[in-house]
Amino acid sequence: MRFINLIVVHCSATRCDRSYTEHDLTTDHLCRGFSGAGYHYYIRKNGDIKSLRPVESPGAHARGYNANSIGICYEGGLDEHGRAADTRTPFQKHSLRVLVMLLLRDYPGSCVCGHRDLSPDLNHNGEVEPEEWIKECPCFDAATILQEVPPPNPAYL
Template structure:
């Protein structure tokens, strides 16, 4: 599978509600989908949970699933420091495997979406810049 983009999502659940990968898996099955569409889920406390295996095409960005991996932050628009640290870890891990893949938000691939409700490209540029400055 040729991965060209690493896509950040949010669950669009209340910011104070903890949700698991298993919860999302059940919601997606109820919609008659083949289970959870994301490859990773990051809970409110920063715990990273496995979604679909990376070798299994995701179901998270219409028209892009065959060339993307998806990570979902639990919440709507206020993510915890622990979540953001875990997001950085997941993306670093994926970038090591897929160095040419672009980091982006769902909204960058679908203009009808606001998910994940922050500028992923801008955030990632700052993360990368800080990492090199502090190295």
């Protein structure tokens, strides 16, 4: 078993008004030369969590961090006009929260971050600030997932 100390949250960078299945994601990654989907988990708009890559295998989602991380991607991340936005549905918020809680139980002490937070600290002040982000993904502060107010139970919406 590999050593895990980082859980990295991504968005698929697809428009919220369009469907982007786990098959679409895997096909796109294969076309880019990957051996399969680069993420370990994919969360669809309806909250379904799809397992795409065994956790025992390094991902292909965050260059320089894949060896010790688990990659989670949620469907969306762009609004209907193609602009970066937190497009998570209540179902996705719920599933992401539960998945992160379970992974932290399996890998205690791991840090949770967004892909954007792994951008280089260009001004060397010890903090990666918004103007330094290579990309905005996942369009929200992933480190605070467990501090967010839990969304309403989707089963009762």
